Amino acid sequence: MPTFEDKSFADIQGGGSLIVAWQLKGKPVTVVGGGDVATGRVAHLIAADAIITVICPPSGLSPELQYRVAAKQIIHVPRNFDIEHDLRAASQKPSMVLVAIDSSSASTEIYTECKALRIPVNVADVPAECDFYFGSMYRDGPLQVMVSTNGNGPKMANLVRRRIEDELKQEPFGLAIERLGALRRRIREKIPGSTSVEMRKRMRWVSQISEQWTIAQLANLDDEMIEKLILNIEVGPPSYNHIIAKT
Ligand SMILES: C[C@@]1(CC(=O)O)c2cc3[nH]c(cc4nc(cc5[nH]c(cc(n2)[C@H]1CCC(=O)O)[C@@](C)(CC(=O)O)[C@@H]5CCC(=O)O)C(CC(=O)O)=C4CCC(=O)O)c(CCC(=O)O)c3CC(=O)O
Numbered sequence: 001m002p003t004f005e006d007k008s009f010a011d012i013q014g015g016g017s018l019i020v021a022w023q024l025k026g027k028p029v030t031v032v033g034g035g036d037v038a039t040g041r042v043a044h045l046i047a048a049d050a051i052i053t054v055i056c057p058p059s060g061l062s063p064e065l066q067y068r069v070a071a072k073q074i075i076h077v078p079r080n081f082d083i084e085h086d087l088r089a090a091s092q093k094p095s096m097v098l099v100a101i102d103s104s105s106a107s108t109e110i111y112t113e114c115k116a117l118r119i120p121v122n123v124a125d126v127p128a129e130c131d132f133y134f135g136s137m138y139r140d141g142p143l144q145v146m147v148s149t150n151g152n153g154p155k156m157a158n159l160v161r162r163r164i165e166d167e168l169k170q171e172p173f174g175l176a177i178e179r180l181g182a183l184r185r186r187i188r189e190k191i192p193g194s195t196s197v198e199m200r201k202r203m204r205w206v207s208q209i210s211e212q213w214t215i216a217q218l219a220n221l222d223d224e225m226i227e228k229l230i231l232n233i234e235v236g237p238p239s240y241n242h243i244i245a246k247t
């Protein structure tokens with residue numbers, strides 16, 4: 001057994017969460033309840049392009065969710081959640097279940113059945129019945145930032161997110177990232193290979209532009225400039241001014 005006395009890597013602190021960008025596009029998600037909390041959950045799910053079913057009595061559906069039903073963004077099943085029908089016997093099992101109802105016994109039953117069926121579940125307000133927690137979210141186009149306090153202070157997560165938001169909204173990060181996405185797709189067409197040499201070349205080129213150009217310059221990168229840029233791909237990424245001068 002080596003001693004690792006002169007190790008160069010840091011020790012890692014446990015007790016956090018694995019924060020991932022869960023891909024829900026086109027996948028069925030069930031939301032139980034139709035109040036304020038459910039309405040917030042649905043907003044996150046629409047942003048993720050999930051196929052959303054909200055189950056709650058007609059009287060429980062918030063005005064915003066009524067609008068989303070009318071706009072065909074969600075499906076509403078107008079009754080209480082039925083574990084047999086909606087989970088055990090369901091022909092298509094949901095990829096995820098979000099519970100936001102005012103009955104802790106019904107929540108626990110739904111949670112228990114989801115676990116038996118291995119469906120990831122979040123019961124708002126009951127950390128012990130959550131496979132994952134929600135966080136406070138900032139969104140600007142393709143950019144998403146989530147703040148979690150790992151259950152210690154949800155309101156503080158909101159405050160930290162607002163600080164980050166104040167800083168990030170000073171610059172057009174969303175647009176810059178969207179344009180970088182367009183550039184990366186075009187470069188993969190131009191240098192399509194998947195060998196490690198080809199990949200490294202592409203990655204170095206994109207890294208340099210991401211680092212060297214300002215956010216405003218990247219946000220300004222139009223399709224015409226992208227074509228000019230990739231013409232120079234063999235000689236390394238030119239500066240923004242160089243591309244502009246030739247435009
Ligand atoms: C564990 C977690 C599970 C989950 O729900 O996923 C959970 C649990 C609980 N929330 C409670 C209370 C409040 N929750 C909020 C708000 C938010 N709560 C959110 C997430 C989470 N809440 C997960 C942990 C996230 C983390 O730690 O970072 C946010 C970030 C995201 C979202 O819900 O979308 C959203 C802010 C979004 C935004 O606007 O930016 C407010 C503030 C307010 O309403 O204004 C209050 C009152 C003030 C306070 O307590 O801080 C209570 C105590 C109930 C009681 O005391 O009885 C519990 C239960 C407990 O702690 O045991």
Ligand SMILES: NC(=O)C1=CN([C@@H]2O[C@H](COP(=O)(O)OP(=O)(O)OC[C@H]3O[C@@H](n4cnc5c(N)ncnc54)[C@H](O)[C@@H]3O)[C@@H](O)[C@H]2O)C=CC1
Pocket residue numbers: 032033034035036037038055056057059060061079080081100101102103106124125126
């Ligand atoms: N972020 C968080 O973690 C927070 C969590 N909460 C908790 O989330 C839960 C929901 O909060 P709100 O949306 O404010 O509640 P609400 O009272 O506005 O809504 C409850 C909803 O549940 C529905 N409902 C009740 N029993 C049902 C059943 N068996 N099947 C289907 N639908 C059913 C009602 O029709 C209604 O639509 C509460 O337990 C609350 O304590 C509240 C605030 C913050």
